[in-house]
Amino acid sequence: MLRQKHTTPSIMQRLVFLILAQLLTTGTCDTNPGPEHEEKHEGNMLDHWNYEDQDWSKDHKLCNGKSQSPINIDTRKTLSDKTLPVITLEGYKLPETESLTLTNNGHTVALLLPDSMSISSGFSQKYVAAQLHFHWGSEITPGSEHTVDGIQFAAEMHVVHYAAKYGSLAEAAQKADGLAVLGVLFQVGPQDNKNYDYIFDKLQDVAEKGVNVHIPGFDINTLLPSQLYHFFRYNGSLTTPPCFQTVTWTVFNETVQISQAQLDKLETSLKTGDRTLDSNFRHVQPLNGRTVFASFSSLASSRRIVPKEDSTESEGDDKSGSESGESGIYSNNRVDGSYFTLGDMLATIFGILFGCTALAFVIYVMKQRKRQRSNTETGQKVIYKPAATTEA
Numbered sequence: 001m002l003r004q005k006h007t008t009p010s011i012m013q014r015l016v017f018l019i020l021a022q023l024l025t026t027g028t029c030d031t032n033p034g035p036e037h038e039e040k041h042e043g044n045m046l047d048h049w050n051y052e053d054q055d056w057s058k059d060h061k062l063c064n065g066k067s068q069s070p071i072n073i074d075t076r077k078t079l080s081d082k083t084l085p086v087i088t089l090e091g092y093k094l095p096e097t098e099s100l101t102l103t104n105n106g107h108t109v110a111l112l113l114p115d116s117m118s119i120s121s122g123f124s125q126k127y128v129a130a131q132l133h134f135h136w137g138s139e140i141t142p143g144s145e146h147t148v149d150g151i152q153f154a155a156e157m158h159v160v161h162y163a164a165k166y167g168s169l170a171e172a173a174q175k176a177d178g179l180a181v182l183g184v185l186f187q188v189g190p191q192d193n194k195n196y197d198y199i200f201d202k203l204q205d206v207a208e209k210g211v212n213v214h215i216p217g218f219d220i221n222t223l224l225p226s227q228l229y230h231f232f233r234y235n236g237s238l239t240t241p242p243c244f245q246t247v248t249w250t251v252f253n254e255t256v257q258i259s260q261a262q263l264d265k266l267e268t269s270l271k272t273g274d275r276t277l278d279s280n281f282r283h284v285q286p287l288n289g290r291t292v293f294a295s296f297s298s299l300a301s302s303r304r305i306v307p308k309e310d311s312t313e314s315e316g317d318d319k320s321g322s323e324s325g326e327s328g329i330y331s332n333n334r335v336d337g338s339y340f341t342l343g344d345m346l347a348t349i350f351g352i353l354f355g356c357t358a359l360a361f362v363i364y365v366m367k368q369r370k371r372q373r374s375n376t377e378t379g380q381k382v383i384y385k386p387a388a389t390t391e392a
């Protein structure tokens with residue numbers, strides 16, 4: 001019985017050691033390349049790239065770079081960083097008197113935004129809004145660019161901002177810290193999302209490539225998820241040529257819902273040349289050792305210890321994810337023995353702590369009984385050390 005008392009502390013010591021080892025490894029695995037400096041990009045004005053053949057690096061070398069976007073966000077590999085500052089948006093509520101240009105540029109539909117709109121805090125510098133645009137699929141495929149745990153969402157919106165200090169989008173786009181893009185993932189829900197009708201109702205008017213229409217200003221905040229403080233953050237690139245690796249990405253965890261009818265409109269209204277402009281999403285790119293941060297923590301977003309190869313495999317065509325919409329979508333069904341998340345660690349530690357306490361209590365109770373018995377049987381004093389000291 002006394003032997004038991006001596007073994008419990010050594011288990012604890014081993015655990016503490018394990019925890020320290022875990023913390024150290026997590027800290028030092030954090031090798032983040034960050035945006036590379038762009039090679040001189042070909043200055044041709046030819047705009048010949050398309051989404052069918054995504055081997056864009058022939059004409060745009062950077063598209064083969066090591067920090068490309070989009071990526072699959074593996075929530076089990078994200079590094080939780082609760083110190084990531086909350087994003088604050090300024091000037092997003094546009095007055096009706098503001099006239100906004102909506103344009104079909106042959107690759108997407110873009111809404112040009114005034115430079116009175118900005119991300120006023122959330123980064124170490126101010127980023128000014130330039131435009132927002134969409135990526136979508138078709139009848140047979142969802143069309144988000146970023147995927148989460150291998151799930152591709154129905155569509156995705158990008159709100160593009162550039163660093164105010166560079167004065168213009170064109171200038172900033174070539175600077176390492178030049179761009180900040182907010183990514184919003186769409187899911188299909190039962191109801192129309194009226195906030196998007198300002199844009200979606202005008203899609204038929206910009207069916208042809210190169211056509212513009214004007215729409216009155218509205219509250220652009222209403223296009224974003226309600227919880228802006230839960231997001232993923234990583235260093236990446238433009239998802240179209242010339243693929244500049246100058247984007248600090250913020251992909252919101254919360255999705256936005258639109259109806260199937262609205263999604264259909266997005267997928268079928270625009271043309272590029274004589275074809276329907278659809279499936280304008282780039283395939284996910286290798287992570288190449290980059291860290292993806294999460295502004296929040298959950299069991300699903302703890303970083304695992306064992307580094308493995310990048311996951312580009314998850315170019316999922318899983319339409320169910322974009323339709324079911326409920327919580328379980330980020331839950332991981334895979335059981336992989338090499339994973340050992342912080343959540344697992346904590347669960348184990350608390351389990352063992354509970355076990356130790358229970359054991360100590362049992363020992364204590366048995367001692368007490370023995371003592372009482374021996375007291376009543378012999379009437380002699382018993383030298384007694386309380387077992388409770390093992391818990392110190």
Ligand SMILES: *[C@@H]1O[C@H](CO)[C@@H](O)[C@H](O)[C@H]1NC(C)=O
Nearest residue numbers: 032033034035233234235291
């Ligand atoms: C992006 O790269 C910069 C420069 O290397 C680095 O300081 C920053 O921490 C990186 N940010 C993220 C989210 O990885």
Ligand SMILES: *[C@@H]1O[C@H](CO)[C@@H](O)[C@H](O)[C@H]1NC(C)=O
Nearest residue numbers: 230253254296327328329330
């Ligand atoms: C992130 O999104 C998933 C899927 O919608 C949801 O289940 C989860 O609760 C969200 N997490 C946070 C912290 O918002």
Ligand SMILES: [Zn+2]
Nearest residue numbers: 133135158239
């Ligand atoms: Zn985009």
